[in-house]
Amino acid sequence: MYELLKTIMIEDLEVEADQVSPDASREDAGLDSLATFELSLALSQRLGVTIADEDLFGLRTLADIAEFLERRTGGRAPQDAGLARLLGDGDGCHPDRPSPAHQLARNETPFQPPESVLDAITRAAAEANRYPDPACGALRAALARHYDLSPDRVAVGAGSITLLQALLTVTAEPGAAVAYSWPSFDGYEVLADLAGFRTVRVPLAEDGHDLDALAAAVDEHTRLVLLCNPNNPTGTASGEADLLRFLDAVPRTCLVVLDEAYCEYARDPGLGARLLTSWPNLIVARTFSKAYGLAGLRVGYLLAEPGLISRVQRMVMPLSVSDVAQAAALASLAAEKELLGRVQDTAAERDRVRAALLALGFDVPPSEANFLWLPLGARAQEFAAACASAGVDVRPYPGDGVRVTTGTAEDNDAFLAAAETNRP
Ligand SMILES: Cc1ncc(COP(=O)(O)O)c(C=O)c1O
Numbered sequence: 001m002y003e004l005l006k007t008i009m010i011e012d013l014e015v016e017a018d019q020v021s022p023d024a025s026r027e028d029a030g031l032d033s034l035a036t037f038e039l040s041l042a043l044s045q046r047l048g049v050t051i052a053d054e055d056l057f058g059l060r061t062l063a064d065i066a067e068f069l070e071r072r073t074g075g076r077a078p079q080d081a082g083l084a085r086l087l088g089d090g091d092g093c094h095p096d097r098p099s100p101a102h103q104l105a106r107n108e109t110p111f112q113p114p115e116s117v118l119d120a121i122t123r124a125a126a127e128a129n130r131y132p133d134p135a136c137g138a139l140r141a142a143l144a145r146h147y148d149l150s151p152d153r154v155a156v157g158a159g160s161i162t163l164l165q166a167l168l169t170v171t172a173e174p175g176a177a178v179a180y181s182w183p184s185f186d187g188y189e190v191l192a193d194l195a196g197f198r199t200v201r202v203p204l205a206e207d208g209h210d211l212d213a214l215a216a217a218v219d220e221h222t223r224l225v226l227l228c229n230p231n232n233p234t235g236t237a238s239g240e241a242d243l244l245r246f247l248d249a250v251p252r253t254c255l256v257v258l259d260e261a262y263c264e265y266a267r268d269p270g271l272g273a274r275l276l277t278s279w280p281n282l283i284v285a286r287t288f289s290k291a292y293g294l295a296g297l298r299v300g301y302l303l304a305e306p307g308l309i310s311r312v313q314r315m316v317m318p319l320s321v322s323d324v325a326q327a328a329a330l331a332s333l334a335a336e337k338e339l340l341g342r343v344q345d346t347a348a349e350r351d352r353v354r355a356a357l358l359a360l361g362f363d364v365p366p367s368e369a370n371f372l373w374l375p376l377g378a379r380a381q382e383f384a385a386a387c388a389s390a391g392v393d394v395r396p397y398p399g400d401g402v403r404v405t406t407g408t409a410e411d412n413d414a415f416l417a418a419a420e421t422n423r424p
Pocket of ligand 1: 106107158159160161162185187228232259261286287288289295298299300
């Protein structure tokens with residue numbers, strides 16, 4: 001934790017390196033009240049927990065601050081925490097950091113939006129002097145038609161992450177717990193912490209979610225289960241029969257969120273939507289960020305029963321989905337055939353990369369998403385660093401493995417070349 005503190009002080013607060021040492025007092029390290037305030041903001045952002053400047057005022061030295069941070073975060077490594085980690089962009093916001101030649105750390109699609117979507121974006125951008133439709137009416141109606149649901153069963157937000165945050169906020173209560181597989185989407189950890197939930201991690205089985213163990217982990221305090229299917233970062237997916245058994249085993253008082261951010265790449269993309277009508281405690285989360293290629297415009301949605309949708313919708317920041325984003329999402333739904341054709345191409349590339357990795361001797365589970373998982377254990381960071389020096393940005397999970405997004409054939413070949421020189 002001291003190393004993180006030191007980095008923030010030097011990089012973000014621009015304190016001279018020779019002023020920073022564990023036994024330097026706050027004054028010697030240049031932490032006057034304004035700098036202490038700035039430090040508290042930077043720490044909160046990096047660690048994903050709220051650190052107020054008052055928390056730091058009573059601490060004498062930098063070692064004392066590091067020790068306080070250790071206690072406040074439960075010793076959790078900063079790589080695993082913080083909103084800045086959600087997209088795998090480990091060190092937060094560094095506008096001057098050069099982009100890697102091959103960005104394979106963020107599970108984005110490498111394709112630009114289709115022409116028809118770019119046209120819709122341009123048309124909507126010309127009306128940027130107008131506020132957006134706060135109800136996202138046209139988009140909700142189009143999604144409702146798409147899934148054959150009534151519009152009151154659809155919530156739209158600025159990315160599915162904001163809707164998950166709203167959902168966790170409206171369901172939080174003292175002593176409540178949220179359960180999920182681990183490793184899974186690290187955003188769950190951050191959102192659960194922010195909403196004040198106790199978190200219960202259930203280790204994945206060899207071939208994906210351990211749904212029996214997850215159901216057994218649900219008790220009277222569990223308000224939510226977050227089930228990422230296909231799972232980020234492993235790409236493994238549970239099928240209908242297993243999910244039905246799981247839903248049967250979970251009490252109706254516990255909400256089950258099926259996070260289908262990557263379902264378009266899966267064998268059964270319609271799974272969540274099919275289950276929805278029979279399970280009132282089921283919520284399906286989907287996004288336009290991945291297969292639909294609109295990560296930069298921020299649009300996601302939830303499908304659930306109307307009472308829950310209206311509670312979530314009330315918690316979402318008004319006007320947060322721009323008209324440009326709404327228009328792009330509508331146009332993407334209309335261009336679905338073209339977009340899903342690209343999904344097929346990506347899935348074929350993913351399978352090509354996996355076959356090549358297996359031939360190199362890597363262990364890689366079959367993936368139903370636009371990324372692959374290399375369970376490298378203790379070698380994860382070293383492997384990711386070797387890829388980075390070859391210009392390929394992949395996502396390390398320290399101690400567990402490395403996740404690599406499927407990019408263009410050229411990106412993937414660059415990754416395979418790096419993997420070949422770092423084979424097990
Ligand atoms: C499993 C999962 N769910 C949700 C999200 C959030 O997606 P967005 O907020 O872009 O819709 C991500 C992003 O990487 C993800 O991997």
